[in-house]
Amino acid sequence: MAFVGIIIARRFSRTIGRQVAVILGIAMWFCLLLSGIDPVVSGLAIGLATTAYVPLRTDLERATGLVRQFREMPTPQLAHSATTGLTDSLSENERILFRLSPWTSYVVVPIFALANAGVVITPELLARAAGSAVTIGIVLGYIVGKPISLAGTAWVLYKISGGRIRPQVGWLSVIGSGTAAGVGFTVSLLVASIALNGSSLAEAKIGIFLSVVGSALLTWAVFKSVRFIPSVKRTRALVGSPDRSQDLLTPVDSDVDHIRGTIHPAVTLVEYGDFECGYCGRAAPTAEALLERHPDLAFVWRHLPLSDVHPNALRAAEATEAAGAQGAFWQMHDMLMGHQDKLSPADLESYAVQIGIDPERFMDDLRSRAYADRVSADIRSADQSGAAGTPTYFINGQRHEGPYDIESLSAAINTARAHTLEAVQSEDR
Incomplete structure (x- = not known):
């Protein structure tokens, strides 16, 4: 009954549900101990009932709003709300793993091994x-x-x-x-x-x-x-055989998407990014190196401006689209990635001059927000595919989980290429 109660408690609000689950978990442990069953079973069962999920963009935006409120009025109450909001944006599984991993890895397991x-x-x-x-x-x-x-x-x-x-x-x-x-x-x-x-x-x-x-x-x-x-x-x-299921719910469209690399790719790497995101800036050289290392790779950029934390990101995204209308999307992309701290309208106009496009037309498009719908379409596709933060990568439609350094991404690209080759060989047979 205690275990059933833990599962039901997950449907309560996060704070109340967590408190109820802790009390029921302790009760479950004692019940098993008194019944003669090793109480370690309770830990295994509770672990199976612990939720794990990718953070939602709505939760992240809510957490950002709470932090902003604390910044404007630094009170203990708002500090508590901000801390709770940040914590609740992550799954219970990730939070527990982060808190307990040092203790289990460096204390519990060594002591247990030495003792037994x-x-x-x-x-x-x-x-x-x-x-x-x-x-x-x-x-x-x-x-x-x-x-x-x-x-x-x-x-x-x-x-x-x-x-x-x-x-x-x-x-x-x-x-x-x-x-x-x-x-x-x-x-x-x-x-x-x-x-x-x-x-x-x-x-x-x-x-x-x-x-x-x-x-x-x-x-x-x-x-x-x-x-x-x-x-x-x-x-x-x-x-194994290639996985036909897709995590990227909006397929790459060469008539709409911005694509760099080969026109006949064996592997397609899609990045959802933000021009004011420092992580995206540091990852930009990685994409260029991957294109050099893998001649059969196509790199696709999609916009995911995190406007709640990056006030200039949405304008920067629309600026690249305005430049793209004059055939200079990637030139503006590279320029903004190299100047993430200078994204004011005046800065953007100077970049338009530097890359050789018509600055007057560019600024007219920017002021009228001519490409707001184009950026919004990318944001909707990110939400549909569960991309909440930046950068988020998809390789041949499969979400890349883990580090995004060049070696990790290169290994994932090689695996995706092997799956593609396997699919071709299967069709030939």
Whole structure:
């Protein structure tokens, strides 16, 4: 009942729901403890019920408004509201992970490992473990059972769903993930310490340590085996078949979008950006380097001016469109990226002169907001695809999660290219 209450509490307001969930979580822990069931189960269940989602632009704008109110009137009440607003714009999962990761990584796990891993290895213990059903069972369970269960479950789901539910990687990678799963030891030590004692516990710990080493070696062997797979099938084995689903709900249109790079791309990189965003400014050279590194890449810029924090961003976006009407979108784009702190109307007019377009026509378009609808269309497409911050990248229609340095984006581009090649080969077959 407590767990059901936690799920229901998620529907309350965030502050009240969180408080109710904490009380019910503690109650659930004590109930399991008193019933004889290991209370660690409560943590696993609550973790599954913890929400995770991408921040919404409306929540981010609301948080920005609260910060602005505090800036205008710095009172304790508004400071509390701003802090709460900023916190609530992120998912519960991200907030908990941020708060607890240092403690779990550097305190809890090391103390647990040191407290539970202690065993004196002697020739007698090793000889006894070699014939122990406990040791052999653990080793087989991790080195053999883990890969079979993980890959087997994925294969069964793939079959019974008719291919609709499938891994996002190739089957060789799935098997490698299964072998790597045998490397974990903390939960194994916890279960062993609860279920066993004396010599059986010592034999179990030997089995766990052997499993860690064996699983690591087996994982290495699985991925090394890729060299023996014919090159035509190697891509599918590692990255799988291409994912037909799209995160980018507004497809790239060469008649509307601003595109840089090849006209026949194998990979298309879409960036939603803001000309006053410092992160976008730092990422701009990355896009240029990617185009040099990947000749088959097309780079698409779409506007997402964050007007609540960048007062000049919307005007800058419209300025690039006004320049684009005279065939100079990318020249103005590069100029603004290099002068993000100077985006006043006078600055924009001087840039128009520098890039060689008609400044009078440019300023008329800017004053009349002739291209406001064009920028608004990009903003709507960003909302539809869940792009709330800048820069946000989509690679062949799939949202890029993670760092956006050149190496990370380049690796994602290579994967997308492999998927495209696989799709072409599938159609040829």
